[in-house]
Amino acid sequence: MPERDPQNLNFYWSTQFVRALYEQGVRHAVISPGSRSTPLTLAFAAHPGFEKHIIIDERSAAFTALGIGKGSGIPACLVCTSGTAVANYYPAVIEATQSGVPVIITSADRPPHQRNIGASQTIDQLKIFGDYPVFFHETGEAKESNKSVLRLERVAQQATQIAIERGGVAHINFPFSKPFEPTKEFLAKIEDENEKHAKQTFHQFKTTIASTEISEQFWSELVSSEKSVLVVGPGASSEHLDTVSNLAKTLNAPVLAEPGSNMPSSKYTISGFDGFLRCDEVKERFKPDLILRFGEEPVSKGLSTYISENTECTQIRFLHGSLLDDESLSATKSINLSGVLHIPEIAGSVSKSWLKDWRKLQKDFISFRDDQLHPSSPLTDGYIFHTLSPLIPKKSFTMLSNSFPVRDLSLFGNFDGKEIYVNRGAAGIDGITSTAIGLSKSLKKAGVLFIGDIAFLHDSNALLNAFDLPESLLIVILNNGGGTIFRMLPINKFGKKYQEYFETPQSTSIAALCRAHKIGHDLISRPEQLVTLFEKKLEKSGVHILECITDADDSMAQRQVLWNYEPKHT
Ligand SMILES: Cc1ncc(C[n+]2csc(CCOP(=O)(O)OP(=O)(O)O)c2C)c(N)n1
Ligand SMILES: [Mg+2]
Incomplete structure (x- = not known):
């Protein structure tokens, strides 16, 4: 396929972006001349659906785009080359954002390996406009895979919509490596396709x-x-x-x-x-x-x-x-x-058996799961979630650490109707205990935190802050001897390097750490201790730690069994 030809890739990539802008309703391109931006410039030039405005001074170009956005409510797309060209947009960026006018900026750039080595016309363009834009994205270099093209099209949708909704500038930085120009044949082919594209009507995404x-x-x-x-x-x-x-x-x-x-x-x-x-x-x-x-x-x-x-x-x-x-x-x-x-009352055609079939699937899976989870020594992560989750009082809250606990509760446990908190905004293992303490302080009710050994040790300073909680906060540590989530990855096959650099088992005594902080601690290694201690400690105010020693291999094997579940046919 011609788009697979490396000669055409930058132009093909830019064309997909430009078409997606067209589909979002963008109709004006304000282009300043330059070499690095050739793929974008040609992509607009090859699309008859856009009015093109060629303006040599980027400062003036940006104010022109501002005027177009101000008049129509729909952003114009600016195109410029790398270097100070993009910096010349700055005054109009400020004006656009402060007056709530949508504008899209596409700046060409050198790829990362050519930055910071004195290459000509190369400056730091990443977030060059500081906090002014309402959207910033660096596309990375052109790729032909469907997924990357889909992502690029989504960038065009995001830029247009966010610029309109939030009223301001969407800045997209495009690193391009040479060659910039497509073959003449490919350009002609795209021009033909664009003739048709410009005649279609599109619904905004x-x-x-x-x-x-x-x-x-x-x-x-x-x-x-x-x-x-x-x-x-x-x-x-x-x-x-x-x-x-x-x-x-x-x-x-x-x-x-x-x-x-x-x-x-x-x-x-x-x-x-x-x-x-x-x-x-x-x-x-x-x-x-x-x-x-x-x-x-x-x-x-x-x-x-x-x-x-x-x-x-x-x-x-x-x-x-x-x-x-x-x-x-x-x-x-x-x-x-x-x-x-x-929701208006409209008669629909929903299938009666659909929900029933899902419920049957759920029931069969849960009975399969229950058959797998017997009390055993050593304990498993799954058994702990399975046993403790139904015992969490309805009126309390639960916090789940990244990474296995947030997955294991739903795989092994029963959490329907429980008030559950997770830190999934950035999915870090940091600050989990501190977050749970914050929840306890604000919700003023009993809480349970399920946390892995590494995440717990990562935030052990949280215990400095754990002495005056009015309600009970029970911290259940699933001590499986390191960051066992990494066993899911191919790096798991790398033996000693895997252990040393990824799973990182620690030898810290959590009991001694608790003593130093004057915090109650119980070590649980047998199933019969689990329920009694959990219920007893949850009744007392303040922080208490239940450190459960679990077997990492058995825990993984149990997950595998559930992930490989196949319904029986009766
Ligand atoms: C702040 C931060 N550093 C590193 C990571 C990468 N990471 C994800 S899970 C994990 C290990 C977690 O181990 P543990 O808490 O013992 O849970 P387990 O995987 O054993 O269930 C690490 C280091 C991260 N998500 N956040
Ligand atoms: Mg662990």
């Missing part, structure tokens, strides 16, 4: 809608689906949760809600999906025709794979802020929803 503005047509499309699935990641707003409850009823749809979503329990909520959704046969049998997604992106591998594999069905991403979270790049529509969605 994202529409910001209020609950009252959703059209009849939208609803009839929704309820015409027979097999819909609702997905709720962590951090969904309470209004989104109400919307999910209402939608589940209308669509008779299963709700796959993760710990941290705090989705109330109902006959629609389905658990165990991180286990059974890894099975090909289940994925085939439970193919949806509509997925409605809420909250942050899911943590569960089974669930995120299910979302990214079902690209042929409609997927609507409901968002609360205006950034387009869509890690799987599979959303067909994205709705920025504030408030609770009002």
Whole structure:
């Protein structure tokens, strides 16, 4: 294919971006001459859907783009070469952001390996406009893979939408390596295709809608689906949760809600999906025709794979802020929803057996899981979640550390209806105990923290701050002897290097650490100690630590068994 020809790659890449801008409604390109920006310049030149304005002074070009955005409410796209060219946009960037006018900037740059070695016309262009832009993205060098092109198209959507919604400048930096010019034949081919592209009509990828503005047509499309699935990641707003409850009823749809979503329990909520959704046969049998997604992106591998594999069905991403979270790049529509969605009474065609089948799948998986989890010495991570999760009082809160605890609770435990917190914004293992202490101080109720040994030791300074909690905070440490999540990675096969550099088992005495901080500590290595100590310590105020010694190999083997679950046919 000609786009695979390295000669054409930069131009092909730029063309996909330019077409995506066109599909978003952008109609003006303000271009200043330069060499490094050739792929972008030619991509606009080859598309008849854009009015092109060629302006040699970048400062003036940027103010011209500002005027276009001010007049139409739709951003014009600026193109300039690398170096001081981009710095000349600065005054207009300030004006645009402070007056709320949408503008898109595309700046060409040298690739990273040519920066900081004295190459000509090379300056630091990353976030060059400081905090002024409402969106910044560095695209990386051109790649031909579908996924990278899809990501680039999404950048065009994000830039346009965010510039409009937040009122300001979206800056996209494009590093290009030579060659910049395509072959003449490929240019002509793209020009032909663009003739057609410019005549098509496109719906904007994202529409910001209020609950009252959703059209009849939208609803009839929704309820015409027979097999819909609702997905709720962590951090969904309470209004989104109400919307999910209402939608589940209308669509008779299963709700796959993760710990941290705090989705109330109902006959629609389905658990165990991180286990059974890894099975090909289940994925085939439970193919949806509509997925409605809420909250942050899911943590569960089974669930995120299910979302990214079902690209042929409609997927609507409901968002609360205006950034387009869509890690799987599979959303067909994205709705920025504030408030609770009002759902009109429209008769739909939902399949009666759909929810019933999901519930049966859940039931079978849970009974399979229960059969696997016997009390044993040494203990396993899974057994601890399985045993303790039903004992967490409804009125208390739970915090889950990254990385296994946040996954293990949903795989092994029962968390329906529990108030659960996770730090999934950046998924660090740092500050987890401090976060739980903060939660305890603000919620003023009993809490349980499940945390791995490494994450606990990482934040042991939190114990300095743990002496005056009015309520009980029980810290359950799953001490499996290091960062065992890394066993999931190919680096696991690297023997001693794996142990030393990744799993990093520690020899710190957590008991001595607790004594130093005057904090209660129990070491648990046998199943019969677990329940009694958990219930007893939860009744007392203040921080108490239950350090559970678990076997890493057995814990991994147990996860594998559940991930490899296959439903029995009766
Ligand atoms: C601040 C920070 N540093 C490093 C990492 C990478 N990391 C992810 S999981 C992990 C190990 C966690 O080990 P542990 O808490 O014992 O949990 P386990 O994997 O054994 O369940 C590390 C170091 C991270 N996510 N955040
Ligand atoms: Mg560990």
